[in-house]
Structures are given as structure tokens and as C-alpha cells.
Amino acid sequence: MPSSLSNPLRLGLRQERVISPQCLIIFGASGDLTHRKLIPALFELHLQRRIPSEFAVVGCARRPWTDQEFKERMKAKLGDQISGNEKEWEHFSNYLFYEPVDLQQNDHVVRLSKRLNEIDKLQATHGNKTFYLSVSPNFYGSGCKALKAAGLIDDPKKSRVVIEKPFGRDYSSAKKLNRIVQSCADESQIYRIDHYLGKETVQNILVMRFANTIFEPIWNRNYISSVQITSSETVGVEDRAGYYESSGALRDMLQNHLTQMLAVIAMEPPGKFEPEAIRNEKAKVLQASKLADEHEPWNSCVRGQYAKGGNNLKKLKGYRDEDGVNLNSTTETYIATKVFIDNWRWQGVPFYLRTGKRLPKRLGEIVLTFKDVPVHLFESTIINPAPNQLILRIQPNEGATFKFEVKSPGSGMKSRPVEMEFSYDESFGEPSDEGYVRLLADAMLSDPTLFTRSDEVEAAWKLYTPLIELMENAPWKLPIYKYESMTWGPPESDQLLSKDNIFWRRP
Amino acid sequence: MKPQLTLQTPLELPHQEISNYLNQLWISEDEDNSGANTFTLMVWQPAWLEQCLVQSGLIRGPITGTLSPEIIRVAKKLIIDQGLSHTTSLNSEELLNLLKENLSNNDYEDLRGQFFESSISTLNPRRLITLAPTLNNKSEIKTFVSAYCPLSDSTVTQPICGDLVVIRGDSNSINKKGLKIIDKLSIKDLPTWLWWNGNLDESQEIFNYFTNYGVRLIIDTANGSPKRCLKILDDSIRLKKAINDLNWLRLKSWRESLAMIFDPPSRRPILDHVSDIDIDIAEGNFLQALFLISWISDKLEWLFSKIDIHGELIKIEFKRNNGEKISSAINLVPLGNPSIHSGQVIGLRLISKISEVQKNNTCVILGCESVECMRLEAGGMADMQLIEQVVPNAFSSSESDVSKLLASSRGNTSPLFENTINVAVQIFNSMNK
Numbered sequence: 001m002p003s004s005l006s007n008p009l010r011l012g013l014r015q016e017r018v019i020s021p022q023c024l025i026i027f028g029a030s031g032d033l034t035h036r037k038l039i040p041a042l043f044e045l046h047l048q049r050r051i052p053s054e055f056a057v058v059g060c061a062r063r064p065w066t067d068q069e070f071k072e073r074m075k076a077k078l079g080d081q082i083s084g085n086e087k088e089w090e091h092f093s094n095y096l097f098y099e100p101v102d103l104q105q106n107d108h109v110v111r112l113s114k115r116l117n118e119i120d121k122l123q124a125t126h127g128n129k130t131f132y133l134s135v136s137p138n139f140y141g142s143g144c145k146a147l148k149a150a151g152l153i154d155d156p157k158k159s160r161v162v163i164e165k166p167f168g169r170d171y172s173s174a175k176k177l178n179r180i181v182q183s184c185a186d187e188s189q190i191y192r193i194d195h196y197l198g199k200e201t202v203q204n205i206l207v208m209r210f211a212n213t214i215f216e217p218i219w220n221r222n223y224i225s226s227v228q229i230t231s232s233e234t235v236g237v238e239d240r241a242g243y244y245e246s247s248g249a250l251r252d253m254l255q256n257h258l259t260q261m262l263a264v265i266a267m268e269p270p271g272k273f274e275p276e277a278i279r280n281e282k283a284k285v286l287q288a289s290k291l292a293d294e295h296e297p298w299n300s301c302v303r304g305q306y307a308k309g310g311n312n313l314k315k316l317k318g319y320r321d322e323d324g325v326n327l328n329s330t331t332e333t334y335i336a337t338k339v340f341i342d343n344w345r346w347q348g349v350p351f352y353l354r355t356g357k358r359l360p361k362r363l364g365e366i367v368l369t370f371k372d373v374p375v376h377l378f379e380s381t382i383i384n385p386a387p388n389q390l391i392l393r394i395q396p397n398e399g400a401t402f403k404f405e406v407k408s409p410g411s412g413m414k415s416r417p418v419e420m421e422f423s424y425d426e427s428f429g430e431p432s433d434e435g436y437v438r439l440l441a442d443a444m445l446s447d448p449t450l451f452t453r454s455d456e457v458e459a460a461w462k463l464y465t466p467l468i469e470l471m472e473n474a475p476w477k478l479p480i481y482k483y484e485s486m487t488w489g490p491p492e493s494d495q496l497l498s499k500d501n502i503f504w505r506r507p
Numbered sequence: 508m509k510p511q512l513t514l515q516t517p518l519e520l521p522h523q524e525i526s527n528y529l530n531q532l533w534i535s536e537d538e539d540n541s542g543a544n545t546f547t548l549m550v551w552q553p554a555w556l557e558q559c560l561v562q563s564g565l566i567r568g569p570i571t572g573t574l575s576p577e578i579i580r581v582a583k584k585l586i587i588d589q590g591l592s593h594t595t596s597l598n599s600e601e602l603l604n605l606l607k608e609n610l611s612n613n614d615y616e617d618l619r620g621q622f623f624e625s626s627i628s629t630l631n632p633r634r635l636i637t638l639a640p641t642l643n644n645k646s647e648i649k650t651f652v653s654a655y656c657p658l659s660d661s662t663v664t665q666p667i668c669g670d671l672v673v674i675r676g677d678s679n680s681i682n683k684k685g686l687k688i689i690d691k692l693s694i695k696d697l698p699t700w701l702w703w704n705g706n707l708d709e710s711q712e713i714f715n716y717f718t719n720y721g722v723r724l725i726i727d728t729a730n731g732s733p734k735r736c737l738k739i740l741d742d743s744i745r746l747k748k749a750i751n752d753l754n755w756l757r758l759k760s761w762r763e764s765l766a767m768i769f770d771p772p773s774r775r776p777i778l779d780h781v782s783d784i785d786i787d788i789a790e791g792n793f794l795q796a797l798f799l800i801s802w803i804s805d806k807l808e809w810l811f812s813k814i815d816i817h818g819e820l821i822k823i824e825f826k827r828n829n830g831e832k833i834s835s836a837i838n839l840v841p842l843g844n845p846s847i848h849s850g851q852v853i854g855l856r857l858i859s860k861i862s863e864v865q866k867n868n869t870c871v872i873l874g875c876e877s878v879e880c881m882r883l884e885a886g887g888m889a890d891m892q893l894i895e896q897v898v899p900n901a902f903s904s905s906e907s908d909v910s911k912l913l914a915s916s917r918g919n920t921s922p923l924f925e926n927t928i929n930v931a932v933q934i935f936n937s938m939n940k
Contacts, residue, residue: 007766007769007770007775008807009766009806009807010770013923426772429770429771430770
């Protein structure tokens with residue numbers, strides 16, 4: 001009997017693109033990302049029958065593991081994710097190989113090259129290679145140079161390089177890194193990954209905007225009064241203090257994930273749904289973006305750092321008390337900023353972006369607030385009629401809500417706000433893939449649509465350059481405000497909006 | 508009109524010289540420019556209707572192998588003017604026989620093999636071989652050859668080129684000589700597709716040659732007798748040969764719309780209580796409806812019980828694992844309009860009785876946009892919860908459908924179609940017992 005848990009009529013209808021014979025080489029295979037995201041994503045692709053039989057995953061790191069050890073470690077790390085699919089894992093693990101490699105050692109890379117040739121013949125992967133640099137950002141440039149020197153990325157049609165974030169630390173380092181990487185490989189071979197773009201809900205913004213006639217005519221300064229983009233986490237720094245101390249919320253989240261969402265929400269319609277057409281529009285809108293007050297950038301940004309909090313049952317440490325964090329750390333765990341886009345569509349519309357750790361909810365959302373009606377004909381049941389809002393929920397409870405006014409029941413003519421809901425769960429009933437599932441498949445399919453191009457990365461860094469310069473040269477102008485753990489950031493961030501008579505949405 | 512693929516008129520060459528000529532064509536100093544590394548597409552392109560219309564002076568030539576709007580308009584008018592049944596298919600033998608009575612002996616330009624929709628040419632077939640049988644029964648084999656480089660708006664450094672070969676002659680000479688030429692034209696290591704763009708009942712020797720040749724087949728079961736079509740499908744599956752059917756492909760929007768209705772988890776229990784399914788088809792070949800009901804029954808794990816035919820009504824009964832009965836019916840509905848593809852599904856009604864309490868029952872109606880669905884809405888179902896979806900059934904050209912298959916197929920038969928065929932064959936065989 002068909003189960004009510006899955007739609008039997010849907011089975012087999014979704015035509016997914018199948019990856020061509022491929023060898024995926026992961027540098028930094030002993031790191032967290034490999035067992036937390038990459039191998040689970042590849043296993044998911046295997047379960048979806050999207051991986052060809054001519055396939056190999058070669059883990060590379062300094063540790064002297066064997067193929068067998070690598071397989072066992074991955075199996076142990078994945079744990080519950082395999083349960084129920086043990087046979088499939090046995091099959092999948094046949095694709096796993098391991099080669100101890102230090103990318104800084106020439107002889108290691110030469111040995112790797114020979115091993116890849118052997119694996120290519122063994123697995124019949126037709127020379128197609130995707131190199132995934134899941135290593136420290138300091139090694140992106142030298143890693144690419146090592147691959148180039150060994151001739152591993154000479155063929156632009158058969159080799160690709162995927163590079164994790166952060167791509168650079170600021171505008172000049174990103175520009176320099178782009179130059180190095182582009183001297184080793186063609187831009188078409190470089191896939192700068194931002195896993196937010198792999199999220200179904202972020203891609204849905206494009207579909208909502210450009211597959212419907214009702215949104216685009218009002219998607220501009222004539223109808224929209226402000227846009228808020230929020231990405232909040234409930235967790236603290238956890239075991240990433242080493243990395244986080246040198247990055248902070250601006251480099252970790254704002255410059256990449258939130259700015260990519262800004263680009264997708266604000267870009268012009270592309271002429272075609274083709275990678276370069278889309279990336280051109282994203283780059284253009286980022287190039288037109290600027291801090292609300294470029295001359296006095298401290299007026300456009302509020303930084304915060306979580307202090308202790310919690311309750312009697314669970315006490316939470318402040319950021320400076322976390323393991324591995326400097327007692328006098330000035331790293332921001334919260335940042336809110338106000339941005340304008342200097343183009344015809346968005347002139348004068350403020351975009352507020354905020355992200356932080358130890359906030360009350362884990363969520364990602366974009367809120368478009370529409371302008372007030374010109375004349376209030378009806379009295380509202382609340383103090384003032386609420387402006388229309390379109391809320392796009394990126395995570396969790398993915399979907400969209402549209403808030404609008406209706407007549408409140410009764411003999412009078414009072415208005416009150418109601419919500420119209422779209423929920424992925426209720427409409428489709430199936431969980432969407434993790435961002436890495438989509439992006440790994442796209443990289444191996446040579447589809448760069450959801451990867452950031454060099455000019456996008458540079459434009460995103462350039463946007464925040466005044467803030468980075470302040471943080472480095474005059475940090476007192478951009479002070480760190482403390483906020484209690486599990487609150488919505490420092491009160492000063494509310495003032496960033498209240499000056500415009502706007503408030504953060506409390507999700 | 509479709510874009511002409513070749514900028515120069517293909518060269519007529521004796522068939523013995525073609526292989527050599529093509530080999531020379533790709534000898535180049537530039538190693539990267541040795542032709543597209545894609546696939547060979549062979550097309551059986553009789554274009555009988557177009558040939559008849561041109562030769563009887565009802566439309567102007569040249570013959571291109573395209574089912575143009577003009578051909579459709581003239582043929583539909585002819586059907587009505589000549590007093591044929593309004594539901595006569597444009598591919599029907601009745602219409603062709605009528606046209607053959609008034610053929611002139613004038614020469615006409617035949618450009619078949621030179622015109623392809625850009626949806627196909629942009630896939631860069633390495634070799635396009637067109638088999639162009641002529642109406643004239645005494646046409647000796649003629650062969651033409653040319654290179655082509657489809658223009659692309661993407662920023663590739665140089666165009667990816669292919670070649671095309673046209674083998675023209677009467678069916679008999681194609682069978683005797685043409686197939687031997689094809690033998691020499693195969694490109695090692697590249698897959699070969701055959702698109703049989705004609706009736707599956709005709710030129711069976713030629714068709715069988717290709718099925719033994721190991722090509723990936725693209726057929727259209729709207730164009731052939733159900734018995735012959737199902738035999739071809741069944742044989743291909745048993746022999747594990749890749750086969751694709753444009754008639755099945757055209758069902759895609761029906762399958763997708765029906766699945767879409769049951770995506771919300773709250774609606775899925777409805778599927779456990781389906782009691783009736785009615786499918787309306789435009790009069791003619793009932794295979795597409797048989798595929799649709801077979802697909803539904805396969806997905807919902809129903810077992811076929813029996814089939815009854817009452818005039819133009821085909822009743823098929825299934826059972827669930829728990830013994831509950833599901834009645835389905837295929838109704839042939841006259842549309843008063845000549846069809847392009849015979850027997851296309853135009854409406855579907857699915858009734859689910861969850862309980863005797865009527866408010867819990869559901870009636871799902873899918874109707875084809877072009878013919879509405881008033882007939883299916885009748886029947887005392889108005890008081891049931893009604894979910895109505897309209898399926899756009901816009902006419903897309905066969906070439907566009909073929910290009911979708913070429914772009915997406917992995918060279919094997921879709922497992923979904925394979926399971927459907929197994930059920931359809933079981934039902935059909937039971938009908939003929």
C-alpha cells in the first residue's frame with residue numbers, strides 16, 4: 001500500500017542531472033567539513049542514484065591513513081546517517097580512496113598525480129577531476145600553484161577547482177588571491193563555494209521573482225520601503241575559536257552568505273537563465289552597493305559580542321570566556337549594517353543586514369516591507385495599519401509569508417493584518433537537499449550558476465572595506481557592544497533602524 | 508520554417524565515395540576541430556503527408572520534412588472538405604490514399620535532411636543521417652553529404668561541427684542498398700539514435716534492421732497500431748534495448764500534474780482510497796491512455812484484474828492488496844477536429860471514497876486546456892470536494908520532443924516507462940485473449 005509519508009506518484013518523475021564519470025579529490029580530508037558535509041552530501045547523491053558507477057573520491061591530507069582507514073573513519077563519523085542504508089554504504093565506500101599529501105611538498109603532489117592516474121584507470125573516470133580545497137585559506141593560492149605545476153588542472157574541460165570560503169580577508173587580499181588562482185586555471189574552472197546559494201529557498205527567490213508576474217512590477221523603490229536580511233545562530237563559537245578569532249561575523253557571514261542573499265534579492269532580471277547572465281547581474285548589483293554612510297561608516301554598522309546568559313538550568317558562557325578565545329578579544333560575534341544600492345531600482349531603499357551568534361533563534365529570513373498606503377481610509381484594530389510585508393524564510397520552516405490588511409469581522413470597518421502562508425513542508429512534504437548536495441553536484445557537472453565569480457567576491461569585499469579599515473585602524477570608532485546571550489543583539493543595533501523609524505522584525 | 512542547417516547545398520556523391528569523403532572532411536591540422544564528440548542521429552523521414560500535398564499542388568515545395576502550420580491547416584481543411592471523419596488523424600492512411608489519387612508527375616525540390624530545429628542542432632549531433640523514402644516507387648538511391656556548424660550564442664572559441672548524410676530513394680531501394688551504406692557510416696565509440704518519424708506499421712523490414720543494429724530507438728506509438736507498437740516496446744524491454752516513445756513523453760504534463768496534487772502530505776491518504784478513474788481521449792489510438800492508467804496502477808501497487816470492451820468504452824479493473832476494487836474506464840470522445848497525434852489524453856477524473864461520509868470524499872479532475880473538462884465534471888460529483896487542475900497541452904513539435912530526449916536520456920529505457928509497459932502489455936494481452 002502506498003504510504004502517506006511519500007507521494008508514490010512522484011517517484012521517478014523528478015529528472016535529476018546525472019554526473020558524468022568523475023574523480024573528486026578532497027584536500028583537507030581529515031578535517032571537519034569532509035565528514036560533516038562533503039561525504040554525507042556525496043552519499044546522499046549516491047542514494048539518489050545521481051553518481052555514476054565510474055566514480056572515485058580521493059581523500060588527501062597529511063595524516064598517513066590508508067584507503068581502508070579513511071573508509072572506516074568516514075563510516076564511524078557518519079554514524080546514524082548510514083543506518084538503514086548499510087548496503088548502500090558498502091557500495092558507496094568502494095569509491096573512497098586516500099592518499100597522504102602535503103600540498104607544499106612537490107614530491108607529494110607528483111606521487112598524488114601518479115595515484116590519480118591509477119585510480120582514473122581503475123574507476124574509468126575518463127580523466128575528469130574536481131579538486132576540492134577544504135584547507136586553511138592560507139593555502140588556497142599555493143594549493144592551486146601546486147596543482148598547476150603537476151599539470152593536474154591543465155585541461156579546462158576536464159578539471160575544476162572548488163574553493164571554500166573565506167576567499168580572502170579583505171578586498172586587496174581577495175584581489176591578490178584571484179590573480180594567483182586565475183594564473184593557474186581558467187575562471188571557468190574555478191568554483192568559489194557559498195553553501196547558502198545551494199539552499200533551495202535561496203534559489204527559490206529567483207523563481208519567485210522571475211517566474212511570476214505579480215512580484216517584479218512592485219520589486220523596486222516605488223513600492224518597497226526597506227529590506228531586512230537576517231541570519232541568526234543560537235550556538236556560540238563552539239570549537240571554532242581558532243578560526244573565529246581571526247574572522248569574526250563580518251568575514252564569516254556578512255561578506256559572503258548575507259551579501260549573496262542581498263545580490264539575489266536585489267539583482268536585475270537576467271536575460272537568460274544561464275550562469276554568466278545571472279552572475280553578471282549579481283556582480284552589477286554588488287558593485288552598485290555601498291554603506292549607507294560611506295564618509296562616516298561607523299554610522300552604518302553596529303558590532304556586538306555575546307556576554308554570558310542563559311538561566312539557572314543552563315548557564316551560557318560569554319564569548320571571552322570560551323576556550324581558545326582571547327580574554328580581551330575584540331572579535332565581533334554580531335554585526336548589523338545598513339546598505340544602499342545606487343541604481344534606478346533601489347535608490348533610497350535601505351537594506352539592513354544582521355547576523356550573530358547566541359541569538360534566540362536559528363533562522364535565515366529576508367523581509368521586504370512595502371510602503372504605507374497613501375491614505376488611511378480605515379481605522380486599524382491595532383494602533384496603526386501594519387505595512388504589507390513579504391517574508392521569505394530561508395531556514396527553518398522554509399517558505400514565505402505575505403502580510404496584508406483585511407476587514408476585521410464586525411459591524412465596523414476596521415482593518416487588521418493577516419498572513420498568507422506558503423510552506424515547503426505543507427506543499428511538497430519532502431525535505432530539500434543540503435546546500436552541499438546541490439553544489440557538489442553542480443561543480444562536478446561544470447555548472448557555475450550557484451558559485452561566486454571573481455568580480456562578485458571582490459565587489460562584496462569592497463563594499464565592507466570602510467568597515468574593515470575602521471576595525472583595523474580605528475576600532476574605537478566601531479566599538480564592540482556586549483549583548484546577553486540569547487537576546488537579539490545589542491540595543492545599539494535597534495538604533496541603527498529606529499533612526500529611520502523602522503524596527504527589526506522579531507521572528 | 509525551421510532553420511536550414513547547411514549553408515551550402517549538400518554535395519551529391521556516389522554512395523561508394525561517402526565514407527572516404529567524410530573521413531577526408533575531418534582531417535585537419537587543428538586536432539581540436541575533428542568534429543563533435545557527441546552522437547549519431549539517424550532519422551527515418553518519410554514525410555508522406557508533405558510529399559503528397561506538394562505533389563498534388565496543395566502546398567508549394569520544397570519538401571523539408573517539417574510538419575509546418577501550413578501543412579496542418581491544409582490537411583485539416585482537406586479532411587473536412589472531403590467528408591472524412593472529423594477526427595481523422597493527419598497521419599492516417601485514409602487521408603494519404605485520398606491524396607495519392609491526384610498526384611502530379613512534376614519534379615519537386617526535396618530538401619529533407621537539411622532542415623532541423625535549433626533544439627536538435629544545438630546538441631551538436633556528430634552525424635545526422637536522414638533516410639528519405641520517396642513516393643515514387645522507382646527512385647534509385649541518391650546520396651548527399653555536407654558538413655554543418657550550428658551557430659551558438661554562447662561564447663565558445665570555435666563552432667563544434669558535424670556532418671550530415673541524406674539517403675534518398677524509394678523504400679525498396681533504401682532497404683536493399685541504403686542500409687548497406689549506413690553500415691559504413693557508423694562512428695565507433697559514439698552512441699547512435701534512430702528516430703522513426705513515421706508510422707510503425709510501415710517498412711517493417713527497415714525498422715527491424717535497426718532494432719537488430721543496436722541503436723537507441725525513438726518512436727511515436729500514437730502513429731501505429733497498438734498491437735505492433737506494444738510488441739516493439741515489449742521486445743525492446745525483454746532484449747534490454749533502449750527505447751523512448753514520444754507518446755509517453757507527451758504524457759509528462761499529465762503525470763506531473765497528477766503527482767503535484769498529491770505532494771502536500773495532507774492529501775496523500777486520498778490515494779489509498781481511489782475507487783474510480785475515468786480517462787477521456789481524443790478518438791483514435793488508445794495507447795496513451797493505457798500508459799497513463801498503467802503508470803498509475805504501477806505506482807499505487809494495484810493488480811490488474813480484468814478488461815471489458817463495450818463499443819467505444821474500455822473498462823479496466825484493478826485490485827488493491829487489501830482486495831478493494833478500482834474501476835477505470837477509457838472513453839473515446841469525438842472532438843470534431845482532426846488530430847495531429849492520434850488518441851491524446853484530454854481529461855482525467857479520479858474519485859476517492861475515504862468513507863461513506865461524503866464530505867471526506869474527493870474528486871480530482873484534470874482537463875486538457877484546449878477542450879475543457881465539462882464532460883468529466885458531470886456525474887453527480889459536484890457535492891464532493893473538487894480539486895481541479897488544468898493541464899496545458901500545448902502542441903510542441905516532435906523535433907523539440909526528440910531534442911529533450913536526446914539531451915536527457917542516459918541511453919537506457921526510463922525505468923518508469925519500462926514498468927508502465929509491463930503493465931500495459933499485460934492488460935493488452937488480456938484484451939486479446
